[in-house]
Amino acid sequence: MAPENAARRATVPEERPTETTRRLRPIPAQEPAAPPRVPVARPYVSFAQPETYDDGGERPGPADGRRTRPRTAAAAACVVLGLGLIGGAVTGSWLTGDGGDGAGSRSGFAAAGELWHSVPVDQLFPPTVKGDGAGPGGADRTWTRVAVAPDTGCEDAFDPILRKALAPVGCLRLLRATYTDVTGSHVTTVGLLFTKADAAAMASLKARFEKEGLDRRTDLMPRPYAPKGTDAEGFGAAQRASWTVSVLTDVPVVVYAVSGFADGRAVNSPQPAADAMKPGATTAPAQAGLGHEAQGLADRVERSLRKTATSATEKPS
Template sequence: MSSGATPPFDPAPRDGAPGVERPFVTFAEPETYREDTARVRPFRGRPRPRALTAVACVVLGLGLIGGAVTGSWLTGDDTDEPGSRGAFAAAGELWHNVPVDRLFPPTVRGDGAGPGGSDRTWTRIAVAPDTGCKNAFDPLLRQALAPVGCLRLLRATYVDATRSHVTTVGLLFTKADKAAMTSLKARFRKEGLDRRTDLMPRPYAAKGTAAEDFGKAQRASWTESVLTDAPVVVYAVSGFADGRTVATPQPAAEAMKADSTAAVAQAGLGHEARGLADRVERSLRKTVTSATEKPS
């Protein structure tokens, strides 16, 4: 890589470019730790109450410290000793450290993910080459995401079991730290950025697939999730596989309401976007967990 500064959003190839499967690169061997044993001098004589109190405080203190360290590791906080791997840092490397099938499985089961708790199954029909973000988002969404930068963007498009709906799911790996991701998440929540139709993500329409007519005018429902325990933004956008245009798209949160009578909601496209995004996000978290597990 060049030593010069990299713009927040790098050029991306045109849509429809053939997918390129990244080679599998194994994670480094996890570090092992050895606890040194200290020689304890025998205590002579009957302990005094003051001494017993001091010993109890030491034991309690060590227990609290140990609990804090364990809790930090389980929650993925980057407060470990220098040289150890935190979950946040490990997540930021997944775009080139794991095979595409682990991030975007060929088949995704969505038990209870459909309207009324019905089951869903999605089949992957296209994987975009990992790219920058210059041509991957509409200008306003690119501007909203600019504070966290764009390290790499991974996308895949799926079709449902009936082949009537198509959904693109994306993983935007950012250059941000936890503070910046937390700030962006707060802004999305406060300003409702994930509900604005002018901030919908673009689909990936691969030629020769059921999604080849899945363009900007075909976007029907979408969801966006800014993670704070990983430098990643997860999103999904769904539409009809027959290429029909959608005059009034709905964010997934609205389209999933039981009392919604809009065509997008009635077709279950909100459930398609949210269900697939949620399961790809879960797969991402499981991959991070396996990468940062410490040996027993």
């Protein structure tokens, strides 16, 4: 070994064992005391000890200063619990859809748009629909389903102008069913157009329909569904007498209904349901109560849809 290497090695201080964990035994006197370890703060919840009172009801003062730590811990616990309650409330509002523009309302809206393939047809279009007070003068109505159309897209399902008006929200799926009243005199097709739109687009379309009166224009009447071999077989475009179109904003659906005479007679002056239901209306659709037929059936199918959507998106508590 070279002399200079030996000399250099001799000057290197001897290595001393070090500890990497917190010591649990007394430190020998000959070893220098290690600097105190600063504990890493970790989140925890601690409840303070209850305070005691003397016979005079006076609260003892912090003579030795040890009461400060329990009070600090209690304050920390209140903060943690308060944040937990706030977080729980926010989470609950998301799950129940009460959060307005929150994530829960958006997910509930999207879930409602999938009902067309997850809900039985008898739930969307019941075989029998009761319409208490739905007729002229508050008379009761009952509608019986005579046909259900296969779920389809919207190609050739609407007249060109109505199809153009609905284009901004897109067409995911179209469901239709046709009903007759108990007398067999009237037939009504009710439809549920499930769109591809979000809530903002549905609100925009609803505002446009209301502002421009698109739901009252005869060139935007929905088409009926009239399968052969049923009481609605003669219910074609010329037989449309009254109709209603409702753009929903809490679910991505457009609800509509169109009514006519079951005997296949043509109607020269169709009238929107809102006008045909007005007291004193004298048109043929109004006198026959066809405005009530369209509006009454559409309202009840819409209510059933909303109820189904709410049940489908609710989370168990």
